[in-house]
Amino acid sequence: MAKGFGDVILELSEQDPRVCGVSCDCWGFLQPLAQRFPERAIEIGIAEQNLIGIGAGLAVRGKIPFVIGMNPFVTMRCFEQIRTDLGYGARNVKVVGGYGYGLMYAGWGCTHHAMEEAALMRLIPGMTVVMPADGFETEQTMRAIAAIDGPAYFANQGGNLLPDQPEEQREFTLGKAVRLREGGAATVLSTGPIAAEALRAADELAAAGKPVRVLHVHTLKPLDAEAVLSAARETPLLVTLEEHTVIGGLGGAVAEVLAEHGCGVPLRRLGVQDVFAVMSGSHADVKRRHGISAEAVVAAVNGER
Numbered sequence: 001m002a003k004g005f006g007d008v009i010l011e012l013s014e015q016d017p018r019v020c021g022v023s024c025d026c027w028g029f030l031q032p033l034a035q036r037f038p039e040r041a042i043e044i045g046i047a048e049q050n051l052i053g054i055g056a057g058l059a060v061r062g063k064i065p066f067v068i069g070m071n072p073f074v075t076m077r078c079f080e081q082i083r084t085d086l087g088y089g090a091r092n093v094k095v096v097g098g099y100g101y102g103l104m105y106a107g108w109g110c111t112h113h114a115m116e117e118a119a120l121m122r123l124i125p126g127m128t129v130v131m132p133a134d135g136f137e138t139e140q141t142m143r144a145i146a147a148i149d150g151p152a153y154f155a156n157q158g159g160n161l162l163p164d165q166p167e168e169q170r171e172f173t174l175g176k177a178v179r180l181r182e183g184g185a186a187t188v189l190s191t192g193p194i195a196a197e198a199l200r201a202a203d204e205l206a207a208a209g210k211p212v213r214v215l216h217v218h219t220l221k222p223l224d225a226e227a228v229l230s231a232a233r234e235t236p237l238l239v240t241l242e243e244h245t246v247i248g249g250l251g252g253a254v255a256e257v258l259a260e261h262g263c264g265v266p267l268r269r270l271g272v273q274d275v276f277a278v279m280s281g282s283h284a285d286v287k288r289r290h291g292i293s294a295e296a297v298v299a300a301v302n303g304e305r
Helices: 005-015 027-036 048-060 071-076 079-088 117-122 135-146 192-207 225-234 250-260 283-289 294-301
Strands: 019-023 041-043 064-069 094-097 128-130 152-155 178-181 187-190 213-216 219-221 238-245 267-272
Touching: 005 019, 005 027, 005 135, 019 027, 019 048, 027 041, 048 064, 048 071, 048 079, 064 071, 071 079, 071 094, 071 117, 094 135, 117 128, 117 152, 117 219, 117 238, 117 250, 128 135, 135 152, 178 192, 187 192, 187 225, 187 250, 192 213, 192 238, 192 294, 213 225, 219 250, 225 238, 225 250, 238 250, 238 294, 250 267, 267 294
Parallel strands: 019 041, 019 064, 064 094, 094 152, 128 152, 187 213, 187 238, 238 267
Antiparallel strands: 128 219, 178 213
16 A cells, blocks of 8 residues: 555655655654654744755755645745755755645635645746655655655645556656556546546546546656657647646646647646636535536537537
8 A cells, every 4th residue: 555655754764864854834744754763853833934944954964855834835935945945056855745735725715725836846947846646656756756866846645546546557757647548539638636537537438439548647847748749649639637727737838848849739728727716615616616627527528618
């Protein structure tokens, strides 16, 4: 079974004495590390900008810090520090959106939405950006980014694994999209845990005689441009699905690749459409209101959107 964040960082720290953790009011994630190596786990309280500064200082001293805070705040509140201290300084710091991915905290209002997290992190030169679908990919992401030299961001995911995807049959490589379904009617590209909705849509479309290719794009930077271009050559329509603004996220990244390579294939971008998600409701309600669902994918493939 996939291991959670706390177990993985402990294992990484046992393998490499440079690995350490810094928490911004996310101490629970570091409990296993703190119990085994108390000198390598630091809690700083609610101070995201300080979190990044401490991480940069540790990296300067040769450490490999995983710095963790709530997704919207660790990406937005300290964007300047991530840009300058980590990006410009090329510091070997792994920034973790510990919880609050996308619209998860829908009912808490726009201040607690993280619909800009991937777009902001993609802006920073040299930053690796990963949006895992589930606990399996979170574990693999942590192992992969610990092994590379340079700043990285990922949104921590746990809980249920993707349906019909046995762990022993799955593969994970940074920068390589994963093909989850085969089909020629269209290609659906997803990122993050909304991949489960892409699979549900694919099953519904296949039952209706319209099998689609499903590409799960866990790494938004570096993007797997070849997978996007292959989909553009081999299927007549591309649909992106993300729990994020379509500007600068997966939809924006795919549009950039298509435009730069002169691909004329139609693209439908499903996600938050350059608005704030201001409605009240549950996580599921808000996603549905903004067309982030299997039903929206089916409608887009059928030309209804």
